[in-house]
Amino acid sequence: MNNTPITAEECYAALIRALGNLPNVTQWQKKSFGSAGLSIHDKIFAMLLKGKLVIKLPQERVNALIERQVGERFKLGQKYMQEWVTLEPMPEEGWLDLSREAMEFVDSKR
Secondary structure, three states, X not given: OOOOOOOHHHHHHHHHHHHOOOOOEEEXXXXXXXXXXXXXXXXXXXXXXXXXXXXXXXXXXXXXXXHOOOEEEEEEOOEEEEEEEEEOOOOHHHHHHHHHHHHHHHHHOO
């Protein structure tokens, strides 16, 4: 098992390699906010923000991740977003699996 610390940037680069070239997936970067993200059909499903990954999942799934202490509810300004969870860097497959789940969830809402 590799105990090397994994940075958010390394985790995000793995997401780009795995998901960035899929059909209908686009990458974006907002320099003014210091964030980058992935969208499917122009709907954001994952973004890197302040060294953490923020993804959109069903509210029940977000609640389960929070309960398992895998993530925290994403707060935009003063409002907690019910379908968004913030994740610390973790082994690459963790972010990748959850990001795929987020992509499928957002795509299913079209």
